[in-house]
Amino acid sequence: xxxxxxxxxxxxxxxxxxxxxxxxxxxxxxxxxxxxxxxxxxxxxxxxxxxxxxxxxxxxxxxxxxxxxxxxxxxxxxxxxxxxxxxxxxxxxxxxxxxxxxxxxxxxxxxxxxxxxxxxxxxxxxxxxxxxxxxxxxxxxxxxxxxxxxxxxxxxxxxxxxxxxxxxxxxxxxxxxxxxxxxxxxxxxxxxxxxxxxxxxx
Amino acid sequence: xxxxxxxxxxxxxxxxxxxxxxxxxxxxxxxxxxxxxxxxxxxxxxxxxxxxxxxxxxxxxxxxxxxxxxxxxxxxxxxxxxxxxxxxxxxxxxxxxxxxxxxxxxxxxxxxxxxxxxxxxxxxxxxxxxxxxxxxxxxxxxxxxxxxxxxxxxxxxxxxxxxxxxxxxxxxxxxxxxxxxxxxxxxxxxxxxxxxxxxxxxxxxxxxxxxxxxxxxxxxxxxxxxxxxxxxxxxxxxxxxxxxxxxxxxxxxxxxxxxxxxxxxxxxxxxxxxxxxxxxxxxxxxxxxxxxxxxxxxxxxxxxxxxxxxxxxxxxxxxxxxxxxxxxxxxxxxxxxxxxxxxxxxxxxxxxxxxxxxxxxxxxxxxxxxxxxxxxxxxxxxxxxxxxxxxxxxxxxxxxxxxxxxxxxxxxxxxxxxxxxxxxxxxxxxxxxxxxxxxxxxxxxxxxxxxxxxxxxxxxxxxxxxxxxxxxxxxxxxxxxxxxxxxxxxxxxxxxxxxxxxxxxxxxxxxxxxxxxxxxxxxxxxxxxxxxxxxxxxxxxxxxxxxxxxxxxxxxxxxxxxxxxxxxxxxxxxxxxxxxxxxxxxxxxxxxxxxxxxxxxxxxxxxxxxxxxxxxxxxxxxxxxxxxxxxxxxxxxxxxxxxxxxxxxxxxxxxxxxxxxxx
Numbered sequence: 001x002x003x004x005x006x007x008x009x010x011x012x013x014x015x016x017x018x019x020x021x022x023x024x025x026x027x028x029x030x031x032x033x034x035x036x037x038x039x040x041x042x043x044x045x046x047x048x049x050x051x052x053x054x055x056x057x058x059x060x061x062x063x064x065x066x067x068x069x070x071x072x073x074x075x076x077x078x079x080x081x082x083x084x085x086x087x088x089x090x091x092x093x094x095x096x097x098x099x100x101x102x103x104x105x106x107x108x109x110x111x112x113x114x115x116x117x118x119x120x121x122x123x124x125x126x127x128x129x130x131x132x133x134x135x136x137x138x139x140x141x142x143x144x145x146x147x148x149x150x151x152x153x154x155x156x157x158x159x160x161x162x163x164x165x166x167x168x169x170x171x172x173x174x175x176x177x178x179x180x181x182x183x184x185x186x187x188x189x190x191x192x193x194x195x196x197x198x199x200x201x202x
Numbered sequence: 203x204x205x206x207x208x209x210x211x212x213x214x215x216x217x218x219x220x221x222x223x224x225x226x227x228x229x230x231x232x233x234x235x236x237x238x239x240x241x242x243x244x245x246x247x248x249x250x251x252x253x254x255x256x257x258x259x260x261x262x263x264x265x266x267x268x269x270x271x272x273x274x275x276x277x278x279x280x281x282x283x284x285x286x287x288x289x290x291x292x293x294x295x296x297x298x299x300x301x302x303x304x305x306x307x308x309x310x311x312x313x314x315x316x317x318x319x320x321x322x323x324x325x326x327x328x329x330x331x332x333x334x335x336x337x338x339x340x341x342x343x344x345x346x347x348x349x350x351x352x353x354x355x356x357x358x359x360x361x362x363x364x365x366x367x368x369x370x371x372x373x374x375x376x377x378x379x380x381x382x383x384x385x386x387x388x389x390x391x392x393x394x395x396x397x398x399x400x401x402x403x404x405x406x407x408x409x410x411x412x413x414x415x416x417x418x419x420x421x422x423x424x425x426x427x428x429x430x431x432x433x434x435x436x437x438x439x440x441x442x443x444x445x446x447x448x449x450x451x452x453x454x455x456x457x458x459x460x461x462x463x464x465x466x467x468x469x470x471x472x473x474x475x476x477x478x479x480x481x482x483x484x485x486x487x488x489x490x491x492x493x494x495x496x497x498x499x500x501x502x503x504x505x506x507x508x509x510x511x512x513x514x515x516x517x518x519x520x521x522x523x524x525x526x527x528x529x530x531x532x533x534x535x536x537x538x539x540x541x542x543x544x545x546x547x548x549x550x551x552x553x554x555x556x557x558x559x560x561x562x563x564x565x566x567x568x569x570x571x572x573x574x575x576x577x578x579x580x581x582x583x584x585x586x587x588x589x590x591x592x593x594x595x596x597x598x599x600x601x602x603x604x605x606x607x608x609x610x611x612x613x614x615x616x617x618x619x620x621x622x623x624x625x626x627x628x629x630x631x632x633x634x635x636x637x638x639x640x641x642x643x644x645x646x647x648x649x650x651x652x653x654x655x656x657x658x659x660x661x662x663x664x665x666x667x668x669x670x671x672x673x674x675x676x677x678x679x680x681x682x683x684x685x686x687x688x689x690x691x692x693x694x695x696x697x698x699x700x701x702x703x704x705x706x707x708x709x710x711x712x713x714x715x716x717x718x719x720x721x722x723x724x725x726x727x728x729x730x731x732x733x734x735x736x737x738x739x740x741x742x743x744x745x746x747x748x749x750x751x752x753x754x755x756x757x758x759x760x761x762x763x764x765x766x767x768x769x770x771x772x773x774x775x776x777x778x779x780x781x782x783x784x785x786x787x788x789x790x791x792x793x794x795x796x797x798x799x800x801x802x803x804x805x806x807x808x809x810x811x812x813x814x815x816x817x818x819x820x821x822x823x824x825x826x827x828x829x830x831x832x833x834x835x836x837x838x839x840x841x842x843x844x845x846x847x848x849x850x851x852x853x854x855x856x857x858x859x860x861x862x863x864x865x
Contacts, residue, residue, distance in 0.1 A: 130756035160756050166813035191754055192777055198787060199817055 026087035029062060031098035034179065038101050045135040046183055047100040048142045048176070050168055054150030057091040058114040058159070067106035070134050070192065079108060079127055090148065097168075097175065104137040106190070112159045114152065123157045131161055132190025140180055141188030142172065142196075163189050165196060224600040227845040227852075230657040236591035237531050239577045241565040243349045244294045245558025247325075248565065248579065248590055249273075251286060258286050260299065262325060263590070265579060273323045273333045274299065287318075287508070287523075290347035292355050296371055297323045298347045320344050320357070322371050337377035338369070339387050346414040350559060356398060356414055364405030366398040366416055367391060401439045403429060409466040409473075412516050420463055422447075430463055430473070430491065442471060443491045458496060461489050465510050468517040474499065474510055485644070486510065486522060500535055501644050501674055514557050521553075534567055534575070534650075549605060549649045551575075557582075571622065572601040572659075574651045603659035605649060610698045612691065615683055618676060619699040620647055622655050622665040623708060624862060632862040633713035634664045635855065636700050636729065636737070639673070640720030642692065643684045643769055646675035654848070661852050662862035666703050670695035688721070688749065688770050689783030693728055700729075700736060712738075713859035717851065719743040720807060720836065727785040727796065727815075734793045739858035741797040741851055744804055744836050747811040748787075749773075749780040757805045786811075789818035796826040797854045799847060801834030827854060 031051070032038065040046065066073040066080040073080050088100075109131040112123040125131035133143035142165055149158035165172075165187065172185065185200075187193045224230075233253040240249050249262045257277035263270040276284045280303050288300040299321040320343075324334040338357065345366055346356040358366045373389025375381065399408075403421030410416050418432045419439055426448035431439035445459065463473035464486075471492040477485050485501040500507075500522055511521035511532055521534035534551045549570055555577075556565040562582050569575040575593040580586070592598045606621040626632050635658050639647050647667035655665045669676060670692045672684020684692060704711035716726035716737045723745020730740035746752045750773040753766045771780045781787050796819065800812035809830060819826045829850065831843050838844045855861075 130754065162756060162808060162810070163751065163754075164808075164810050164813075166817050167810050169813070169817060191773065193750070194781060195748065195751075195786065195814055199814075199821065 026061060026085040029086040029088040029100055029102065031088065031090075031093060031100060033098065034176065037099055037179075040101055040138065040183070043104050043137050044101055045104050045137050046140045046179070047102060047133070047135055047188060048097060048140050048172070048185070049100070050097050050145035050164065051090060051093055052095040052145065053090040053093055053148045056114055056116075056148050056150060058112060058148045059090055060088040060109050060146075061111040061113070062086040062088055063108050063110050064103070065106045065108050065132075070106060070190065072106055072108075072132070081108070081110075085110075090146075097172070099140075099179075102135055104135045106132065106134050108132050109161065112148075112157060114148065114157050114159070116152065119152075119154055121157070123159060129190055133161075133188045134190060135188060136186050138183060139186045140176065140183045141186055143188035163187075163193065165193075166199075169199075224597055225657075225660040227657060227848040229594070229596050230653045230660075231841055231844040231848060232594065233841065234531060234575075234593035235595050236577055236593060238289060239555065239565060239591060240289055240291060241556040241558055241563060241579075242291050242294050243559040245560070245563030247294070249289055249291065249297055250577075250591060251289065252591075258284075260286055260289065260297075260323070262297075265588075265590075271326060271333065273297070273325070274321075274335075279303075288344070290344070291349050292322065292347045292371060293349065293352040295325050295327070296353070297325075298344050298355055299323055300344060321377060322374060324371075335377040336371060336374040338374060339381075340392055345408045345416075346410050348414045350413070356410070358405060358408055359392060360405045362404070363400055363402055364419070364421065365400040366408060367393075367396045368398050369396065399433075401431060407463065409463070410516075411466075418463075418466055432471075458489060458491070458494055461487060461496065463489070465512065465519065466517070474519050476507065486519065488519075498674060511555075514554060520555075532575075534569060551650055569650050571605040571620075571649055571651060572603045572656060574598065574653075597656075601656050601660060603656060607649070608699075608702065610695075610702050612671075612695050612698050615671060615680065615695075617668060617670060617680075617695040617699060619666060619668040619703070620649060621703055622659050622667075624659045624662050624664060626662055626862040627664060627708040630862060631708055631710035632662060632664050633715070633855070633859040634666060634700075634704060634709050634711075636666045636668075636696065636714065636716045636726075638668060638670065638692075638696050638716070638718045638722040638725040640718065640722045641672070642670070642688075642721035642725075643672040644674045644681065646673040648675065657848055658852070658855075661855075663855065664703075664709055666700060668696045668699040670699075685769050686771060688724070689728060689780075693725060693732065696725060697729060697733055697736070704736070711736075715739040715741065715855055715859045717741040717743075717855075718745070721746065724785065727792070728783070728788075730794045730796065731785060731788050731791050737794060739795045739797070739854070740792075741799070741854055742815075743799045743838070743847065744801060744807050745785075745798070745811065746807050747785045747815040749784045750777055751810065751814070752807060753780070755808060757808070786814045786818050789815065789824060790822040792819065792822070792824055795854075795858050796824070797829075797851070798826060799829045799831070799850070801836060801838060802830050802832050803834060804836045806836040 063081040063085050066082060110126045112125060114121045135141045144161045145164040147160050147162060152158060187196045236250050236252050238251040247262050247264050251258050251260055259272055260274040261270050261272050283304040285302050286299055287302050290298045292298050301321050302316060302318045305315045305317060320338040322336040326333050342357050342359040344355060345358045348355050353371050354368055356366050357369045369391050373391055399416040401419045401421055403423045405419050405421050407420040408416055409418035416433060421429050423429060426446060428445045428447055429441045430443040431441045434440045460477045461475040463475050465474040467474055467488060472488060472490045475487045475489045484507055486499040487496045488499050489496040499519060507522045507524055509523040510519045511523060513520055521532050524531055524533055534553060551569040553567050554564050555567050564580040564582055566578045566580055567575060568578060574597050576589055576598060577591040579588045579590050602625055604623040609616050609618045624632055639645060646669045658665050671680055671687055672692055674681050703709055704714060714737055716729045718726045723742030726740040727742050727745060730737040749771060753770055753773045758766060773780060798812050798815055800809050802809050816828050834840060834843055838847055
């Protein structure tokens with residue numbers, strides 16, 4: 001084994017170990033249906049997310065960001081993450097809408113994991129704006145449709161968080177009418193999106 | 203009597219079925235019949251590829267007798283995605299065929315495995331009545347079929363050192379044969395005695411002159427270094443350009459950083475190149491590596507370019523092979539001009555694709571705005587011509603629209619346009635469809651056959667296609683002027699051209715509708731919003747409706763995001779301005795009927811755009827027609843869906859602006 005290969009192997013083992021430790025310490029973010037929805041505590045909001053996990057065992061690592069509204073704070077150009085890390089497990093979830101009850105703030109999905117036998121399965125989304133979402137206190141924050149393609153390649157995953165507010169509007173309005181009456185729907189997109197505001201305006 | 207009637211009926215039916223009415227969508231949006239043709243060295247036979255039920259079929263036709271034999275039928279060889287990507291004559295009895303098949307991954311893995319190998323197809327003879335298939339088992343690539351030499355071709359093997367060998371077909375084994383332990387693979391011909399050229403590095407491409415003599419190579423070396431080397435007088439290859447593919451490409455430091463040579467051009471040190479960093483391979487440049495200058499030869503916004511089509515002398519590009527509708531299709535570029543940024547100013551493509559070795563017979567391709575591509579065999583001595591095939595046989599000599607070219611001035615910039623008039627325009631004022639192209643930057647509408655344009659003309663509509671600012675094909679000034687002008691001067695250009703055209707006597711100014719796809723859909727909607735007195739309706743296919751949503755698309759790569767910010771706008775800095783130019787937020791100003799169509803699986807312009815517009819139109823109480831095509835992406839790849847879409851479009855147009863007599 002050449003020295004370079006050895007170095008990569010050691011680094012790989014170390015990185016996997018760090019990743020494994022982080023995932024092991026991550027707090028679970030539980031996906032709820034409307035029937036088992038917990039009450040909101042102070043300074044919390046609901047997240048409404050459409051999930052189509054393609055019958056995979058995918059899970060996400062989510063971190064809250066230090067921020068001013070939808071603008072994340074940066075230190076030396078890097079995002080500043082708060083503790084702890086969260087793990088959102090999608091395995092065994094049927095396609096549909098789910099709710100989370102979490103503290104208000106700006107969040108970053110930092111990693112998408114999709115275990116499949118011995119293939120590399122981590123997709124880093126650490127500083128990607130399209131993997132960010134915003135939670136407003138006492139509101140139902142629609143953050144998008146999370147689509148994990150069942151079919152994948154050996155080296156890439158097909159995973160997207162799509163802003164499908166209008167596409168899913170009819171279903172959201174029908175299925176979550178009572179929730180939205182108490183906790184109004186807002187856009188939880190990571191970047192500014194005025195559509196709902198315009199559409200809802202009288 | 204009964205038998206005779208039945209015979210007449212049987213003779214009549216196929217003919218009637220084959221000649222679909224040229225105003226129906228199923229006559230225009232189909233796979234082409236003949237997609238590739240090549241002439242045997244003797245000029246007595248033609249090999250061609252046609253599509254049957256979505257599969258390629260390789261046939262050879264004897265010109266004098268007209269007899270045709272099927273050599274390969276891919277529907278019999280593969281259930282999956284198989285294509286013949288190249289066909290070349292080795293001599294009058296044998297063809298070299300590059301066969302590619304994509305094998306599906308296992309279970310949920312979409313990792314596809316591309317199998318590519320060369321076949322030698324030996325034509326049937328009096329003794330051997332079926333074609334004989336030989337297969338090269340050594341991994342490598344055909345570099346020249348050496349048509350001037352019988353039974354031999356040049357084949358390259360790549361490794362730490364790459365070599366070209368001359369291979370004799372007589373020593374190859376049958377494709378279906380199982381080799382025994384004592385059998386030599388490919389007849390044991392990959393030996394020093396048969397070596398023709400060698401170069402250090404893993405050769406990914408060889409460049410040969412028309413006689414089949416190697417002249418240059420493109421090689422990959424340790425550390426990601428790629429070298430373009432030319433053969434010197436001392437018989438050694440000398441590097442004329444190097445790239446470090448592991449370093450970040452910096453176009454400012456090296457203007458040729460993204461160029462990948464594909465073909466040696468006639469001029470010294472000049473090559474036709476693809477752009478390395480394009481997410482989709484859709485542009486061809488001509489690059490002079492001694493002066494480090496490049497010029498755009500061809501670009502399209504829709505199809506990935508797979509290969510170049512060359513003149514018989516193999517030194518000029520006359521077309522590109524593109525991946526379209528799941529198959530490989532030829533697009534010919536027309537006559538090239540001195541300034542390769544400029545589109546050809548001729549209205550007809552008339553090019554020689556191939557010629558017999560003595561030059562007495564020519565294989566030619568012709569295409570014009572109202573005549574889809576046809577293949578001709580010409581006797582160079584007598585001038586006699588014989589049509590031997592067509593892209594769309596059902597449309598040949600069936601379309602007789604007229605093409606008029608013009609231009610308008612917008613803020614000092616000349617904006618060219620193409621107006622297609624249906625037959626009825628000679629006797630009456632006809633309704634007009636304004637059809638802005640997609641892209642929109644770096645593409646343009648050309649003068650040659652365009653199926654949507656001719657379909658609309660065949661249905662009685664005049665069609666206006668404007669090469670608004672941002673379009674390529676004319677001047678770099680026109681192209682550059684398109685930056686950050688999506689909802690601004692691009693629309694002014696289109697509307698100014700429309701205003702000029704509707705002043706004509708043969709256009710009914712009260713019956714104008716805008717239709718387009720992608721950016722064209724956006725433009726159609728915006729034109730109807732801004733100028734409702736001119737545009738009586740708008741139809742948008744896969745159109746952008748919310749500019750900020752489009753710029754923030756999660757489907758874009760980092761390079762695409764940068765491009766979007768520089769060319770469409772920055773949603774961080776210009777959010778409100780972009781919003782003010784978005785149909786979604788202008789829906790209450792849309793007073794004319796609208797048709798919204800979108801593929802549910804569109805990953806270029808997400809289907810969310812269509813739904814946002816639908817909701818806002820509903821809220822504003824505006825009339826609209828809304829259709830989502832399930833399992834379809836941005837381009838409506840399925841031909842049945844495309845036919846359905848165009849039928850729906852003409853129904854919408856007929857309802858909103860009427861129709862003109864088609865004959």
